[in-house]
Amino acid sequence: MNRTPLIFILALFAYPLALLAQFNSEVEAQITMETKNILTNITFSAYNKTTLNKSLSYKALITKNEKINSSITQFEDQQYFVIESGQQKNISTATLDLSKGERTIIFILIYEDEKVIGKDRMVINGFEGEDEMKPKVITNKKPTSQQKSQQAQDIDLLTSLVFENTKTKPGRDFYQMFYLAYNNNNIKGNKMVKVDEVLAIGGNTQIQIFAGDDLVVQFFLNPRSSYIKEMVDQSIARVNYYFQQNKAIRQNTIQY
CATH class of the missing domain: 3.30.160 (Double Stranded RNA Binding Domain)
Structure with missing residues (x-):
């Protein structure tokens, strides 16, 4: 089992989740999902809202929480890419088996000259109000003390990257x-x-x-x-x- 990995250590983006609105102003990061049977296809995309072509990079990560206070990395990817003015571009994909109902966190950061300019995050099998970034709730649960502890761990995960x-x-x-x-x-x-x-x-x-x-x-x-x-x-x-x-x-x- 792989713990949070080589190219990605860190614990939630060095910025609070509530600041998401300050990002994605020029290049929007987006996560979309499509589920077929027990498999879910994850697509990471970027949308260049500016009138300029841009040379950027991204880092994508998916982790599963099989138990409280533990996270297992399921997927990680980082690449450079070029995106044209006004273009919506799929930049990475992953496929997950979500049949066991594990709490799964998906996120992507988009960089320009090492500065984060876009990001998105999604929680699968999370709970309402877990964060301010539109969690995808498959199993509705009210936050418990354990879940609040897990939420704090997620923040640690992204700042310790x-x-x-x-x-x-x-x-x-x-x-x-x-x-x-x-x-x-x-x-x-x-x-x-x-x-x-x-x-x-x-x-x-x-x-x-x-x-x-x-x-x-x-x-x-x-x-x-x-x-x-x-x-x-x-x-x-x-x-x-x-x-x-x-x-x-x-x-x-x-x-x-």
Whole structure:
């Protein structure tokens, strides 16, 4: 069983669900479903409302909750795509077996230059009022304390996601090692983490690690495995320290 995965760690979009109206203003993300027998076909699409052609990227994720406080990733996909002015375009598809009635969360983020410009989210076998993003309710239930706990976990799922934008094999090697270490150290951040690889002087590349919009780590990449391992250890320590300091500041702010 796969837990929340490599290319997608994070726990609900670094933005509250209530802010959905601020997104989709130029490019609208949309999730549609069609059920046949026990199988449900999921289609992720984008609609370019502007007069310009756009080069974008997306990240799609589907998770199932087989029991309270656990989530199993069923599907993940991330790709770059080009969409023309005024075009409605299907960008990814998935097929699910929903016959067991598990609570299933589906969401998609659309990026332009690493900024989220569109998103959509859907809950299958959820409960009324679960969030403010039009949950698809197949089994009607009133929220219980367990469901409220699960709802909080969903938010943690999306803010603990680790995204990557690497360009070379050493960059991908660093990201994979960083991701595993991030999970193994059980880092509980309140912001999405992003690992970027950018071009630097002399054809070299540079790794930049962001927590939300804050640059936490930056260094030139070297392909030696021992160097990558050392930088993973240092990066994990810095990111963990950043979140600990951030938590302390928030707690002090609340107290005063």
